[in-house]
Amino acid sequence: MSEQPQSYEQAxxxxxxxxxxxxxxxxxxxxxxxxxxxxxxxARTCNDxxxxxxxxxxxSRAPEAEESPESR
Numbered sequence: 074m075s076e077q078p079q080s081y082e083q084a085x086x087x088x089x090x091x092x093x094x095x096x097x098x099x100x101x102x103x104x105x106x107x108x109x110x111x112x113x114x115x116a117r118t119c120n121d122x123x124x125x126x127x128x129x130x131x132x133s134r135a136p137e138a139e140e141s142p143e144s145r
Contacts, residue, residue: 081122088115 091112094100100108 081119084115084118084122088112088119091115 091108095105095108095112
């Protein structure tokens with residue numbers, strides 16, 4: 074398995090490479106199992122990045138939603 078990517082873009086790029094290798098059908102079963110596990114890890118990494126970004130967007134919008142008419 075390769076080193077864990079540091080950014081969303083790196084993880085996504087590597088995940089695409091892993092999927093292409095698996096879809097090619099040219100990978101021995103033992104290697105395919107390792108690639109599958111790496112792909113699962115990469116997919117979780119991408120989801121974590123996206124969840125974090127979603128939470129930051131929601132958090133940045135929270136003050137707008139919490140403003141009451143009295144505070145204006």
